[in-house]
Amino acid sequence: MKKCPEKEILMTFADGELDKSELAEIAAHLKTCQTCAREVSGMSEDDNLLREGVNNVFTRHRVNERIMNQIRSNPVVEAAPVKKPFWQRILLPALAIGLILLAAIMMIPAERKYHGTVDSISFQALNTGATVDGMSVAADRVFPLSSCCAHQLNGDFLFVARHQAPTEFRMQGIATVKFENAVPTFEEADIELDLVNGEGLQIMVNGEKVELSAGMVNFRSSPKAVSASQTISTDNAAVAVEPAHMAATTAIVVEEPVASAVVIIDNPVDTTPASASETAAASSATADDVVEPVDAVDHITNPFTEEPLGDGR
Amino acid sequence: MNKHEVSDIELVKKVLTGEIEYFSELVERYEKLVFSYLLSRLNDIQEVEDIVQDTFVKAFRHLASYDCERKFAGWLVTISRNLLIDSRRKAGRNIASTDLVTDVLLSDSLKETNAHPPEIIIRRERFRQIVNMIHELSEDLRTPFLLRVVNELPYQEIAEILNLPLQTVKNRIFKARGVLREKRETYEEMS
Numbered sequence: 135m136k137k138c139p140e141k142e143i144l145m146t147f148a149d150g151e152l153d154k155s156e157l158a159e160i161a162a163h164l165k166t167c168q169t170c171a172r173e174v175s176g177m178s179e180d181d182n183l184l185r186e187g188v189n190n191v192f193t194r195h196r197v198n199e200r201i202m203n204q205i206r207s208n209p210v211v212e213a214a215p216v217k218k219p220f221w222q223r224i225l226l227p228a229l230a231i232g233l234i235l236l237a238a239i240m241m242i243p244a245e246r247k248y249h250g251t252v253d254s255i256s257f258q259a260l261n262t263g264a265t266v267d268g269m270s271v272a273a274d275r276v277f278p279l280s281s282c283c284a285h286q287l288n289g290d291f292l293f294v295a296r297h298q299a300p301t302e303f304r305m306q307g308i309a310t311v312k313f314e315n316a317v318p319t320f321e322e323a324d325i326e327l328d329l330v331n332g333e334g335l336q337i338m339v340n341g342e343k344v345e346l347s348a349g350m351v352n353f354r355s356s357p358k359a360v361s362a363s364q365t366i367s368t369d370n371a372a373v374a375v376e377p378a379h380m381a382a383t384t385a386i387v388v389e390e391p392v393a394s395a396v397v398i399i400d401n402p403v404d405t406t407p408a409s410a411s412e413t414a415a416a417s418s419a420t421a422d423d424v425v426e427p428v429d430a431v432d433h434i435t436n437p438f439t440e441e442p443l444g445d446g447r
Numbered sequence: 448m449n450k451h452e453v454s455d456i457e458l459v460k461k462v463l464t465g466e467i468e469y470f471s472e473l474v475e476r477y478e479k480l481v482f483s484y485l486l487s488r489l490n491d492i493q494e495v496e497d498i499v500q501d502t503f504v505k506a507f508r509h510l511a512s513y514d515c516e517r518k519f520a521g522w523l524v525t526i527s528r529n530l531l532i533d534s535r536r537k538a539g540r541n542i543a544s545t546d547l548v549t550d551v552l553l554s555d556s557l558k559e560t561n562a563h564p565p566e567i568i569i570r571r572e573r574f575r576q577i578v579n580m581i582h583e584l585s586e587d588l589r590t591p592f593l594l595r596v597v598n599e600l601p602y603q604e605i606a607e608i609l610n611l612p613l614q615t616v617k618n619r620i621f622k623a624r625g626v627l628r629e630k631r632e633t634y635e636e637m638s
Binding site for chain 1: 462463467468470471474478479482483486492495496498499503504507508509510511512532549552561570573574578581593595596597599601602621624625627628631
């Protein structure tokens with residue numbers, strides 16, 4: 135005797151769903167296998183019994199007359215809702231909501247925007263007495279601030295932070311500045327900061343997040359620190375930086391004469407000049423290529439006044 | 448179910464043009480289907496009747512919304528399923544089930560004859576077993592099985608009406624049959 139088919143095949147046979155090729159094969163098998171034949175007939179008998187029983191119940195519980203009576207009493211077919219195309223169902227409402235939101239946003243008074251981070255930042259001295267890492271720097275020299283190293287600044291500097299639009303701010307005083315996580319960071323800072331131009335800017339000063347906006351802000355690192363103006367007055371040349379719109383806050387009083395020369399920051403010699411005269415002496419002892427003549431500062435332009443720097447001697 | 452001379456869609460069109468009596472033909476064709484579907488999912492025969500009625504009345508009211516691409520039977524079952532969900536939600540607040548379907552099936556089968564020849568008694572006992580066994584099946588198995596056995600629908604049509612994959616329908620019917628077969632064998636061994 136051939137092997138008996140799977141139960142599912144027998145069930146499919148009982149349901150009359152086998153295709154013709156299998157149907158003949160199973161029918162032949164059932165003629166020779168009493169077990170499978172009894173299985174199939176048992177299923178069919180149960181199905182018939184169940185069908186008859188449910189039909190009996192159905193016959194007794196039909197509601198066709200009730201249905202038609204209810205319909206006849208109120209033969210109203212509701213109109214089909216108009217099926218709007220996709221752009222009417224989804225796009226138009228979305229557009230309307232978008233316009234409403236846009237209008238709402240535009241009606242909100244504009245708040246000052248702050249840069250979270252900046253793409254790049256550079257600084258330059260605003261007078262000839264300013265030092266970077268203890269060395270005097272030429273006022274026209276622009277230093278990019280990188281994430282790899284910090285600089286000790288002392289003096290009056292202009293910072294330009296670039297994001298979507300540049301932001302310019304002024305720093306007066308002493309600070310260690312670095313560019314950390316794309317945020318200008320001032321440590322051990324004893325400084326005054328003033329936003330000169332552009333949007334507000336987020337910076338870190340002495341470990342605290344500061345949102346720099348218009349108006350001068352003072353920071354002190356410790357009680358021993360001297361004020362920015364004092365620091366500048368002892369070291370710097372007589373440079374009056376007084377843009378018209380910030381005259382009250384940015385005037386610098388210079389008490390000593392300007393240095394006769396400016397040492398390039400790359401010069402490794404004598405990183406801590408005590409005064410302008412010492413700086414000049416030290417620089418004159420080195421090679422000519424690291425010393426700029428005093429006249430070199432004459433063509434440097436103050437970014438606030440557009441006037442030449444270095445004429446305060 | 449297009450073995451009829453006039454197709455479902457033609458009947459629908461006639462009803463929509465105002466010849467509402469043609470709707471009775473649609474009721475005639477599908478009342479047992481909706482009844483079987485609900486029978487597999489409800490315990491209250493009165494509720495089965497009410498939802499069958501509501502299903503057809505609602506179908507009539509919304510006939511203009513019927514998508515002719517769909518099977519009419521499938522559309523009816525969808526309406527029925529939604530009404531069933533509503534009914535169950537209400538039942539959650541107001542449980543008042545009376546006539547259990549199983550009891551009705553058994554009591555109605557007793558009414559088939561007053562005479563009690565041995566053959567009828569055996570059949571009745573067998574029917575009682577089947578009804579009890581089906582009652583123990585899960586709804587998911589019970590519904591396609593009843594549509595197959597009571598309405599004699601092909602697997603494919605059941606799949607379309609219940610909106611299930613064909614293989615799922617087959618598997619559920621086979622599983623239901625397997626469970627019934629085991630119970631039958633257990634009963635036969637005991638007796």
